[in-house]
Amino acid sequence: MNTSSKTPWLKFTHSVMDKLINALREEFAEIKVGLIVADSDLLELLGWSSLNIVIVRAKVQETFAVKLSDQQIKSCKTVADLYSLISSLSKR
Amino acid sequence: MIIKTNHFEFEKVNWKNLEELRLLRNTPVIQNYLVNKGEVSEEQQIAWFKKEDTINNHYFIAKKNNGVIGYCLLRHIDYEVSLAEPGTFIATEDLFDSSMAALFMISFMDICRFLFGIKKFYGNVLATNNRALTNYEWFGADKEINKDKNEITLTETESQPYEQSTNKIRKALGTLYDYRFDITIVMDKLVDNELCRNLFLSLANHLPSDIRSKVKVEIEN
Numbered sequence: 001m002n003t004s005s006k007t008p009w010l011k012f013t014h015s016v017m018d019k020l021i022n023a024l025r026e027e028f029a030e031i032k033v034g035l036i037v038a039d040s041d042l043l044e045l046l047g048w049s050s051l052n053i054v055i056v057r058a059k060v061q062e063t064f065a066v067k068l069s070d071q072q073i074k075s076c077k078t079v080a081d082l083y084s085l086i087s088s089l090s091k092r
Numbered sequence: 093m094i095i096k097t098n099h100f101e102f103e104k105v106n107w108k109n110l111e112e113l114r115l116l117r118n119t120p121v122i123q124n125y126l127v128n129k130g131e132v133s134e135e136q137q138i139a140w141f142k143k144e145d146t147i148n149n150h151y152f153i154a155k156k157n158n159g160v161i162g163y164c165l166l167r168h169i170d171y172e173v174s175l176a177e178p179g180t181f182i183a184t185e186d187l188f189d190s191s192m193a194a195l196f197m198i199s200f201m202d203i204c205r206f207l208f209g210i211k212k213f214y215g216n217v218l219a220t221n222n223r224a225l226t227n228y229e230w231f232g233a234d235k236e237i238n239k240d241k242n243e244i245t246l247t248e249t250e251s252q253p254y255e256q257s258t259n260k261i262r263k264a265l266g267t268l269y270d271y272r273f274d275i276t277i278v279m280d281k282l283v284d285n286e287l288c289r290n291l292f293l294s295l296a297n298h299l300p301s302d303i304r305s306k307v308k309v310e311i312e313n
Contacts, residue, residue, distance in 0.1 A: 058264030
């Protein structure tokens with residue numbers, strides 16, 4: 001059964017999550033593609049160095065037109081948390 | 093002499109602000125990252141600066157919104173082969189691992205690269221200085237471990253020059269902060285001696301035209 005066809009919001013959220021994952025994969029091409037998934041631990045995966053924070057903040061801003069602070073980025077434990085944050089802010 | 097760029101001010105260390113540098117260097121936050129540890133006394137600082145070669149070694153107090161955030165250095169410059177050791181030290185813990193810290197570092201590295209014309213960077217950092225090691229890793233530097241001294245020497249590689257390795261980060265800084273290499277050098281005849289003024293005028297006047305257009309020189313007094 002194709003769930004997304006019955007629940008359009010689910011399709012939407014999946015596509016936003018995919019967009020986020022793809023955006024991160026694009027910026028961090030040196031990290032194996034399969035390691036960047038929804039439940040990846042961002043701190044473990046990227047480490048919050050000043051340079052990586054800049055890259056993630058700018059990519060989110062470019063891709064989703066959402067401005068995040070350093071603290072907001074650092075507060076996200078996983079890619080899914082970052083997705084939730086972007087979703088909540090883009091709905092405002 | 094002050095170099096202004098990206099809302100930072102890099103104030104060249106002179107007899108007037110020498111004490112400011114000493115106090116910064118002696119803070120526990122900065123001491124953590126120094127290869128040569130130990131507090132420096134006023135007398136030691138004065139003796140050091142008297143002997144300091146101010147053509148090949150440059151120290152700057154770094155300010156943002158009129159507040160001191162740390163200091164930077166560009167030392168052991170070999171103008172013949174365009175080799176030197178840059179360093180940025182943040183004294184404000186709030187700025188650690190922040191995007192502002194990245195803007196600060198890149199802004200200063202740009203000055204070293206484009207104004208001083210340094211073609212190859214290297215640095216000696218403590219093996220425990222993870223922040224510096226992470227940054228050098230970003231720049232694709234070669235590592236040489238000196239186990240006796242617990243230091244690591246990192247050298248920029250020819251295969252991944254600074255412009256290339258920082259391209260992505262500079263683009264991102266442009267998105268967040270309207271970052272660009274665009275500097276104003278403000279010299280003060282009362283503070284900066286002739287040697288200093290001539291050096292910076294010479295550096296500015298010998299820049300390639302594309303970079304020269306981004307460098308403004310102002311002489312006060």
